[in-house]
Amino acid sequence: MSMKKMLAVVAAASLAAAAAPAFAANPFSDVPMNHWAYDAVEQLSAKGILEGYPNGTFKGNRAMTRYEIATMVARMMAAGGLSGEDLEKLKALVVEFQPELEALGVKVDGFDSRLSALEKGLGGWKITGQMRFDYNAWDNDVAGSGSGEDGFTMNRARLFLHRDLSDGVSFDARWHNDTFDRWWVTAKDFFGMEGLTMRGGQFALDWEDEDGLYDDNDAFFMDTGYRGFDLKYNRGMFTVEGFAASRRGGGSVYAANPSDDVYGARLKLDFSEKLWLSVNGLWEDRGDTDYKTYWAGLGFSFMDGLELKGAYYMQDIADDSVVVAGADDPKAWKVILDVSQDVLKFTSLWVEYAQFDQGFILHNNPYSFSDIDWPEYDKVITVQDDMDALFVKAKQKWNDKWSSFERYVKYDMDNVNDMKEWTVGIGYQYTPNLYFELAYSDMDGKLGDPDYDNNQIRFRTLLNF
Known part of the structure; x- marks a missing residue:
């Protein structure tokens, strides 16, 4: 066992031992x-x-x-x-x-x-903020290789500004990475139409998150910034939304040419507190890559805290934009079992299984705790082979201070080496604003390198104010 692995085990054991006397059932009833x-x-x-x-x-x-x-x-x-x-x-x-x-x-x-x-x-003015500060220690530290680098990293430093301008009209902005990367105006009951909300400027959209279709930072699409206008109408059981934007802000996916265009439309039907359905579409022109993505999401709650949900995705990629030969109409789907700790009592549980066709284009690296490498093409991620993915995460909230979590992911490809990763961690909520987390992750295999073997220790400090 390497020195870093030994330090990880000792640190985790020490933190768990300190937590043990404080572990107790949550004393407050549900709301x-x-x-x-x-x-x-x-x-x-x-x-x-x-x-x-x-x-x-x-x-x-x-x-x-x-x-x-x-x-x-x-x-x-x-x-x-x-x-x-x-x-x-x-x-x-x-x-x-x-x-x-x-x-x-x-x-x-x-x-x-x-x-x-x-x-x-x-x-x-209302001013809030967030600081996320990490220390990383890797077993194999090769700078610039995608294997990760040792040391302290300011993972995130943000300020959020909000002001109500008049009845139903407000302004928001976010300072991130030394610039205002998001700024927008919101007008509710736009033009006197109850339930119609307009946003204009540079703002974030994440429809998969609104449907509860991913955990952590594992969105297939969106979860980023758009520059343009968005209209959203909610009335009773249904919500309809559409936007037109230029590519800008928020992350690597939309840091490309701001003249590139992206459009989106969405219909969400909440039939009851137990059953919902959404239909979504994205039309994207990103220079050399022109493609459309459509997906339908569906969820059913058997009881409070127990939900079965999933989504089916289809893509139409222009012939001259195909990244992987012959993959001009790739598809993907996923199914999720989401169980809260209120149901299982001792842990929450998220089990997700997904399949991807070769050539399927993603906006984000799915499931990985750290940085299993994925090839990028024009700031998007392309699945290189037909692939199955299994992702499991459990989290235990022991009391108002201590929590722990475990996660496992495996990527199984037809003609490329498999990849897998498992992680364990302990969290401590020092105050309502200040949170600490110690995690250990082990990675085996990456694309094109079946012998890849690495592990990571991450100590995170998260401050919200």
């Missing part, structure tokens, strides 16, 4: 989806006012515990900068969850005066 506080939190999250979980997501398709809501409320109290209806929602949440907030060490007395002073000082 059901029909509770008024659930609706308030969901609305504030949709506006970008409220940060959800340490990875920046808000799991809006299940019941929440009183502790989870109290943690989110504590973050809003620390951030301030609210006004109008949003401020009133926060005040009501503070009253409702005062016992849980005090258990977190958050002082509730005098909150109104403190928040009013902060609002006045910011001139109506």
Whole structure:
């Protein structure tokens, strides 16, 4: 066993030993989806006012515990900068969850005066932020090889700005990587039409995330920035949305020529709290690669916290844009079993199985914890061979501070070597704003190199403010 592997085992064992005395069942009962506080939190999250979980997501398709809501409320109290209806929602949440907030060490007395002073000082602006700071240690450290590099890395440093301009109109911006990479205006009930929302500027769209079709950062498509206009209409059981944009911002996928165009359309039907269906389309012109992607998603909840869902994808790639010979009409599909810890009691469980045709184009590297190499072509990722993928993740929340997780992924290709990766980690929520995580990952094989063998230790510090 190498020295780095030995250090990983010792560090993980030490952290687990320190956590053991604190492990206990969550003492707070669930807040059901029909509770008024659930609706308030969901609305504030949709506006970008409220940060959800340490990875920046808000799991809006299940019941929440009183502790989870109290943690989110504590973050809003620390951030301030609210006004109008949003401020009133926060005040009501503070009253409702005062016992849980005090258990977190958050002082509730005098909150109104403190928040009013902060609002006045910011001139109506709400400013929040996130810092994600990593230390990585690799067994095989080869700079520039895609194997990873040792040392400290500022994985993410962001500031978020929000201001309500008038009734239903607001402005948002994000400072990231030394520039404003996102900035947009939102107008609700656009032109007096109830349920119609317009966004204009440079903003993020992620329809797979809205459907709960991936975990971590494993979106097949989107999950990035667009520059243009988006119209979204929600009425009763259905939501229809469309956008037109130029390619810009957000990540490597859209950092190419801003004159390239991308269009999208979506229809979402929520038949009930248990059953939903979505139909989505993307039309992309990225210079040398011109293709269309269509997918349908479907989900059914057997009970709160137990959902079976999946999606079927089809692509139409222009003949002169085909990256892999003969792969001008590739397809893919995936099926997911999503079980919450509320159901299994001791752990949550995500099991996902997917199949890809050779030549299928993806926007993101699917499933990998770190950096199993995938070939890029014009800033997209292309599946080099017919491939099956199995992804399993379990997470245990032991109490209000400690958690642990395990994940496994295997890529099985017909004519190329297989790849697999497994990861274990422990998380510690030091305060509602500050989170630490220690993880160990082992990788075997990568494209074109069946003998590839590497492992990674990652210590992450995540701060939300």
